[in-house]
Amino acid sequence: MTSVLQAQALGKKYGKRWALRDCTVDIPAGHVVGLVGPNGAGKTTLLKLASGQLEPTAGDISVLGGRPGGTPAQLARVGFVAQDTPVYAGLTVADHLRLGARLNPRWDDGMARERIAQLDLVPTHRAGKLSGGERAQLALTLGLAKRPELLILDEPVASLDPLARRDFLRGLMEATVEHEFSVVLSSHLVSDLERVCDFLIVLVDSRVQVAGETDKLLATHHRLTGPRRDPDRLPADQHVVFQRHTDRQSTFVVRTDAPIHDPAWTVTQLSLEDLVLAYMDKHAAENRRVALEVQR
Numbered sequence: 404m405t406s407v408l409q410a411q412a413l414g415k416k417y418g419k420r421w422a423l424r425d426c427t428v429d430i431p432a433g434h435v436v437g438l439v440g441p442n443g444a445g446k447t448t449l450l451k452l453a454s455g456q457l458e459p460t461a462g463d464i465s466v467l468g469g470r471p472g473g474t475p476a477q478l479a480r481v482g483f484v485a486q487d488t489p490v491y492a493g494l495t496v497a498d499h500l501r502l503g504a505r506l507n508p509r510w511d512d513g514m515a516r517e518r519i520a521q522l523d524l525v526p527t528h529r530a531g532k533l534s535g536g537e538r539a540q541l542a543l544t545l546g547l548a549k550r551p552e553l554l555i556l557d558e559p560v561a562s563l564d565p566l567a568r569r570d571f572l573r574g575l576m577e578a579t580v581e582h583e584f585s586v587v588l589s590s591h592l593v594s595d596l597e598r599v600c601d602f603l604i605v606l607v608d609s610r611v612q613v614a615g616e617t618d619k620l621l622a623t624h625h626r627l628t629g630p631r632r633d634p635d636r637l638p639a640d641q642h643v644v645f646q647r648h649t650d651r652q653s654t655f656v657v658r659t660d661a662p663i664h665d666p667a668w669t670v671t672q673l674s675l676e677d678l679v680l681a682y683m684d685k686h687a688a689e690n691r692r693v694a695l696e697v698q699r
């Protein structure tokens with residue numbers, strides 16, 4: 404299967420600080436990819452590298468088989484909607500569509516107009532007077548009507564109320580089904596991602612912690628609860644993502660391809676949110692351990 408995005412040891416430094424480092428991922432075509440992680444994790448940096456707005460400091464990235472932003476043809480194949488839902492405050496909704504038509508060779512004017520009508524956006528209204536949700540919908544419409552093969556959305560639902568978020572994500576899902584393109588979207592709202600994404604990347608502290616198809620990730624991660632046990636006594640193929648212990652009880656989140664037969668454990672399935680939190684907690688625990696070691 405072809406890849407929409409391949410990164411190999413990709414890194415980006417601002418000054419002396421890595422915003423993203425050692426990022427190796429391969430995203431097959433046809434997915435809605437959720438990029439999740441805490442503030443400052445490097446999500447926007449990865450998305451800007453993918454859309455050609457930033458150059459890597461280290462490693463390689465290719466998008467749809469080419470260098471991001473390398474040629475006008477490559478630019479036309481990728482849509483990018485930035486975090487602050489960029490629209491021109493002084494231009495009307497209709498002006499935005501006209502501009503989109505002039506700037507984008509694959510522009511689908513029929514789709515743009517139909518979407519604007521469905522959303523009840525008035526063509527003569529200036530973008531600066533629209534609500535945050537309406538602006539986000541207008542920006543998504545511009546991204547969709549460009550008819551990209553890959554649409555990159557940086558926190559598209561951050562400013563939306565729950566109803567608007569649901570409508571926005573529903574519209575996005577319908578468009579992906581109808582027009583068969585790939586999407587990479589970042590969000591802090593894992594419950595939203597759970598509904599729309601079938602591929603997940605967890606990014607914490609500038610590093611990819613885990614990436615893969617959500618079905619496979621959920622099938623290979625388990626929560627084990629049982630009598631207290633040292634992690635060294637778990638089978639070698641059970642990779643510990645998270646652990647918590649009381650005097651008597653241990654809870655682990657492990658990653659393994661093998662079934663778990665140990666009768667001492669109560670094994671429970673994780674939700675996508677549990678899985679993301681386990682990786683974030685793992686990282687927070689490691690940071691606490693390093694801080695303690697430094698203090699000693």
Ligand SMILES: Nc1ncnc2c1ncn2[C@@H]1O[C@H](COP(=O)(O)OP(=O)(O)OP(=O)(O)O)[C@@H](O)[C@H]1O
Pocket residue numbers: 417421422423440441442443444445446447448449
């Ligand atoms: N132009 C810049 N100059 C210097 N540092 C930057 C710049 N842009 C980002 N950074 C730093 O790089 C790191 C990653 O930032 P990035 O915006 O990629 O994170 P993020 O995961 O998108 O965060 P958020 O969820 O808050 O939007 C942060 O520490 C940030 O301060």
